[in-house]
Amino acid sequence: MKENSPLRKLRLLIKGIFSQSMKELGEVRKALTFFLYKLIKTVYVHLHVRKLTKKMMEAKNYKEWEETGKEMDGVLRNNKWKAEMRSRNYDYKNVNYMYLFLKELRRNDLAHGLTYTLRSNLCKNMYGIANPVLYE
Structure with missing residues (x-):
């Protein structure tokens, strides 16, 4: 061997x-x-x-x-x-508040308010939602 x-x-x-x-x-x-x-x-x-x-x-x-x-x-x-919901990577409290606010606008059929809120907030990395860590 x-x-x-x-x-x-x-x-x-x-x-x-x-x-x-x-x-x-x-x-x-x-x-x-x-x-x-x-x-x-x-x-x-x-x-x-x-x-x-x-x-x-x-x-x-x-x-x-x-x-x-x-x-x-x-x-x-x-x-x-x-x-x-808790995270260090984004402001989870304000994201939840915004979610509830948008839901209320939609339920009350306030399309103008919904459009205004989305355009003015989501495009600005509001509350850290564009943090690259969230999308890994």
Whole structure:
């Protein structure tokens, strides 16, 4: 058998593992288990996202596309920000206030006020909404 053959290396590795203490073996086992878990999870997520992307591209209408997009957000964990409004990257209090104000204008059918408010506020990076960190 060659000195540097893969089979020899494997035998040496196995021999080395069996000569280690049980505590060291436990650490190796934990590390391998963690690595395998991460690998399987990454492959699963990648394949699931590919499937959902294809489904979104083949959607027949907006509702179907939106539902698939929400499912993809769940798989990629991109929906966590919806549950927690607080952020250091924008002024979340004023953004929420503006959202409620615009909603009220729309409900009362005040198109002129809605247009004026949108034009005068959103074009100016108001409340930090154009922060590049938000779009990474």
